[in-house]
Amino acid sequence: MNGRIARLAVLFLSLSAAQAAAASASEPGSGGTRLEPFLARLAAGNEAKAVPPAPPFIAWDEEEAVRLRARVLLLREPEFDWRELRAACEGLSPSMEWEGEGREVAQAVIAWRDLPVIAELPGLRYLFRPPAGVPCAEVETEGLAGMLVPEFREACPGCAGVGSRIAILDKGFADYERFVGTELPEDLVVRSFFDSPEGNGDIGGGGEDHGVACAEIVHDIAPGARLYLVNVNTVLDLEKAVDWLIEEHVSVISHSLGWYFGNLEGIGPINDIADRAARSDILWVNSSGNEAERHTWTRWRDEDGDGSLEFDAAGDERLDFANLRTGQDLVLILLWDEWPIASATDLTLELVDEGDQVLASSEAYPFAYRYLAWTSTDGRPVAARVRRARGNMGSRAVHVFRVGSGVTMEEHARPDRSLLVPSDSPSVIAVGATYWMDETLDSYSSRGATDGSGPVKPELCAPVGVSTAIYGGGGFRGTSAAAPHVAGAAGLLVSSGIRGGFRDLQWTREELVTLLSKAAKPPSQINPPITPLAWGIVRLPTPAPAALRRAPTLLGNPTSGSVGWIGPCRDALILDCAGRAVARGRDGRWDGRDLGGRQAAPGIYWLSCDGSAAARIVWMGR
Amino acid sequence: MGKSMRAGRCAGMSRLAPSKVFVQALAVALLLSATPAAASIRFAGAPGIGYRFPIDSGLADLYGSAPSLHAAGEVLIEPLPFSTAVEVGYSWSKCDHAGAPFFVASAESKLQLVPIEILFRLPLRDGPLAPHAGVGLELLWIKESFRYKLLGEQGDRDAAGSLHPGLVLVAGAQRNRSPKLRLEGYASIVSAKKKVTRGETYEPSNAEKVNAGSLGLRIYWRLP
Numbered sequence: 026m027n028g029r030i031a032r033l034a035v036l037f038l039s040l041s042a043a044q045a046a047a048a049s050a051s052e053p054g055s056g057g058t059r060l061e062p063f064l065a066r067l068a069a070g071n072e073a074k075a076v077p078p079a080p081p082f083i084a085w086d087e088e089e090a091v092r093l094r095a096r097v098l099l100l101r102e103p104e105f106d107w108r109e110l111r112a113a114c115e116g117l118s119p120s121m122e123w124e125g126e127g128r129e130v131a132q133a134v135i136a137w138r139d140l141p142v143i144a145e146l147p148g149l150r151y152l153f154r155p156p157a158g159v160p161c162a163e164v165e166t167e168g169l170a171g172m173l174v175p176e177f178r179e180a181c182p183g184c185a186g187v188g189s190r191i192a193i194l195d196k197g198f199a200d201y202e203r204f205v206g207t208e209l210p211e212d213l214v215v216r217s218f219f220d221s222p223e224g225n226g227d228i229g230g231g232g233e234d235h236g237v238a239c240a241e242i243v244h245d246i247a248p249g250a251r252l253y254l255v256n257v258n259t260v261l262d263l264e265k266a267v268d269w270l271i272e273e274h275v276s277v278i279s280h281s282l283g284w285y286f287g288n289l290e291g292i293g294p295i296n297d298i299a300d301r302a303a304r305s306d307i308l309w310v311n312s313s314g315n316e317a318e319r320h321t322w323t324r325w326r327d328e329d330g331d332g333s334l335e336f337d338a339a340g341d342e343r344l345d346f347a348n349l350r351t352g353q354d355l356v357l358i359l360l361w362d363e364w365p366i367a368s369a370t371d372l373t374l375e376l377v378d379e380g381d382q383v384l385a386s387s388e389a390y391p392f393a394y395r396y397l398a399w400t401s402t403d404g405r406p407v408a409a410r411v412r413r414a415r416g417n418m419g420s421r422a423v424h425v426f427r428v429g430s431g432v433t434m435e436e437h438a439r440p441d442r443s444l445l446v447p448s449d450s451p452s453v454i455a456v457g458a459t460y461w462m463d464e465t466l467d468s469y470s471s472r473g474a475t476d477g478s479g480p481v482k483p484e485l486c487a488p489v490g491v492s493t494a495i496y497g498g499g500g501f502r503g504t505s506a507a508a509p510h511v512a513g514a515a516g517l518l519v520s521s522g523i524r525g526g527f528r529d530l531q532w533t534r535e536e537l538v539t540l541l542s543k544a545a546k547p548p549s550q551i552n553p554p555i556t557p558l559a560w561g562i563v564r565l566p567t568p569a570p571a572a573l574r575r576a577p578t579l580l581g582n583p584t585s586g587s588v589g590w591i592g593p594c595r596d597a598l599i600l601d602c603a604g605r606a607v608a609r610g611r612d613g614r615w616d617g618r619d620l621g622g623r624q625a626a627p628g629i630y631w632l633s634c635d636g637s638a639a640a641r642i643v644w645m646g647r
Numbered sequence: 648m649g650k651s652m653r654a655g656r657c658a659g660m661s662r663l664a665p666s667k668v669f670v671q672a673l674a675v676a677l678l679l680s681a682t683p684a685a686a687s688i689r690f691a692g693a694p695g696i697g698y699r700f701p702i703d704s705g706l707a708d709l710y711g712s713a714p715s716l717h718a719a720g721e722v723l724i725e726p727l728p729f730s731t732a733v734e735v736g737y738s739w740s741k742c743d744h745a746g747a748p749f750f751v752a753s754a755e756s757k758l759q760l761v762p763i764e765i766l767f768r769l770p771l772r773d774g775p776l777a778p779h780a781g782v783g784l785e786l787l788w789i790k791e792s793f794r795y796k797l798l799g800e801q802g803d804r805d806a807a808g809s810l811h812p813g814l815v816l817v818a819g820a821q822r823n824r825s826p827k828l829r830l831e832g833y834a835s836i837v838s839a840k841k842k843v844t845r846g847e848t849y850e851p852s853n854a855e856k857v858n859a860g861s862l863g864l865r866i867y868w869r870l871p
Contacts, residue, residue, distance in 0.1 A: 181748045276845065521750075523751065526742075526758055527706075527839055527842065530793050531844065536802065539800060540797070
């Protein structure tokens, strides 16, 4: 009690000091170290007229910016409580909109001019724009097969996901209503935490439909599962959403977002959230990320002692970007291993030209996180380098990501340890991307350590290049498409427990892990090999292991009449594009009739002997 | 807003916890036994054995019928035409063919039932073999646990027990000469919601109703 009074007194006495200090804090470089430099410049009016667009991994609300306000996260000192801090903040900034608080951070919309005053408040450690999750999607092609879904359903009647609750925790579900009752189940639970820790946000996520495609895949695999469509934008949104999902007793969370916010070895605020879900018996399935070709890392090394990181044993201190175009953005993120707060070390990410002239530098954060965004004005080659500003780096791991679609880290790319947060967490099932037809690893698919210094990840690979209604015939690629396949498989398994008299037993998280890991096609049977890969390519358990995984060969170009084939089987299943068995072919022939004896509708079908490999049929009808 | 809040409160008030009903019934019985007009109050105890048959066909398929143990404490107050008894039973049955998917090598479930009853028995006729009928309230404690082999790994799951209120009807006859025996048939009607067990701490219901009642036969040896 005395401690609380003392803290209140400190707060009260400090308000005037905070007001006085505000003017100096608002000036960039004048000691406003508790305010993100970008926000300090906004407060000083330096960027008020033309705010540069925020990178996708930072939450930035344009509508608030028009009103000269910003959504920020407030990081507190551990000994202060949010009630006191909120009252103090409201005293300093009456127009502030407090959106909610979590364990470590609170979120509020604050007028730019009030930010320096609030930043000086005792008890607040740092104010910054919220990190945001980035969809791991690359939309390209289509296809779904290979998980042995039809065989599993046939062998396990009633195991269609009924009784399981699967949350698709994504950025946005724009236009989802259009698919309810067809591509999505009628019985949906929808809640938005997007910029709304209270859970009253915009389910559309500002026009993002990525979540709909993920939900479609889950529904295709586990049509009986109850789906929770939940979207988030910031770290605090995520924390609140997961708290709610724990209360709702969901069995599986499918999260096809990656965050650049943690040490990439399972430590950081996002990982804490995933760990909490796992402790609540939730299976968290996460896309591993699409960063394999736009990431590099090394352990800290500075043999020549000049303060610059050497990226290889030869002493190369430059990450060269030789293929820039005029007007092209170069966005880099630097992460190193000192989380949650980087109190002992400080690094700077610099961009230099060919003459080592510094073109741009990252700004300081209290986290082991820096970013740099720069636009090439002349297309000339540039290079990035990492400089030690403070502290002993020892042999800490240092990672650099290049952000953007279609870009690479050029010759410096290192796919190992390129997992995004939270797929790096031992509590999370990381899922990599294999093309559904030949089960080869997509080159962009992020993966874990290969030197045995960490857990082998991803745990599973799953099909990508699959079709969804929202992405149309173009298909859905990226590890974003892979994760919901595993989540759907887990949903089917949840519904396959033991049925008792008064209780139906559902598998626990650990049992689901056992089932998924043992049913997977093991790495030893995958050719070409995928490394690192812990469990294998996702499969559902089947009564007897299918011996042959060879696709049948169609005879001629059978688009109408009937379809003939040769191959590993004489009897085969005809699957629709979602992998559902719609017809059966016998003696090497399908007459175009579905399981009910009716004429099959024109469309794309797959002829499958064992569910893992299939021949594509373009069926025009009889 | 106000309307829905009122409706919620009324609904809450009209719902009586089964344990509350049971305690109230017990209190009425004790009050009756404490009536000053009681010319004589006699207490009796009775251990018993029995056999119960589930009413629900699903339960019957899984567990079938099972023996049961019983213990009764009875109060007889002379002016009152009925006796009041508090009875506890225990029944235990196993099933080695619980509904399990193909990848579960063996699945065994165990059902334990503990009916706690407060019964009012009315003798229909005096004599050396006196028939009686009775009615009572039942609180049925149910615990169902599982043992299974999942992909070669042994698993055990002990779901938390739960209490369910119900009604019990009895009819039988009592031998009033030594050895004093009572034979009666009973029907208990108890409804329970089927639940889903993932861990040991929570069990979201899937709202499927199960008739947890049973028909049974039991015999007591009435101790003086």
